[in-house]
Amino acid sequence: MTASTRVGRFTLLYAVSRCEVSALEFALVNNPLRAGVQRYFEAPRLLAMGGPTEGGSVLEMGCGRGVGTGLILDRFEADRVDAFDLDPRMVRRARRRLTGRADRVRLWVGDASTIARREMGRSIAWVVAEKSG
Numbered sequence: 324m325t326a327s328t329r330v331g332r333f334t335l336l337y338a339v340s341r342c343e344v345s346a347l348e349f350a351l352v353n354n355p356l357r358a359g360v361q362r363y364f365e366a367p368r369l370l371a372m373g374g375p376t377e378g379g380s381v382l383e384m385g386c387g388r389g390v391g392t393g394l395i396l397d398r399f400e401a402d403r404v405d406a407f408d409l410d411p412r413m414v415r416r417a418r419r420r421l422t423g424r425a426d427r428v429r430l431w432v433g434d435a436s437t438i439a440r441r442e443m444g445r446s447i448a449w450v451v452a453e454k455s456g
């Protein structure tokens with residue numbers, strides 16, 4: 324897959340060689356221990372640092388299976404979350420997890436490196452800093 328990003332008057336083109344995380348990362352992210360770390364370690368610390376969004380709209384990049392998406396709604400008190408992940412399997416899991424919250428959550432398969440500029444102006448949480456490919 325080829326991706327492109329506009330930087331000023333230049334268009335950067337690069338190859339995204341895979342859309343699925345490795346089996347190891349898949350296992351590391353999709354387990355109860357990871358969910359516990361998010362719930363009991365990361366969320367409290369992020370809340371202590373920045374507080375809740377109090378009704379804001381949040382863009383979540385690299386949402387994985389959607390545990391963080393639920394926390395952003397419940398603990399960070401966002402009104403709605405737009406969340407995407409490069410790996411379609413993650414998005415499918417997130418959809419299942421967040422069934423019943425479709426009125427407040429939009430999920431899609433997407434690449435953070437090509438995200439539309441209009442999305443970047445929004446408040447952002449749970450950002451992943453990972454190089455794909």
Ligand SMILES: C[S@@+](CC[C@H](N)C(=O)[O-])C[C@H]1O[C@@H](n2cnc3c(N)ncnc32)[C@H](O)[C@@H]1O
Nearest residue numbers: 385386387408409410433434435436451453455
């Ligand atoms: C370490 S996992 C974190 C998942 C979840 N946010 C969590 O905290 O458990 C990184 C996630 O980012 C996704 N990812 C990696 N590169 C991405 C990109 N360029 N755009 C969107 N998602 C990406 C992966 O598919 C994976 O689900």
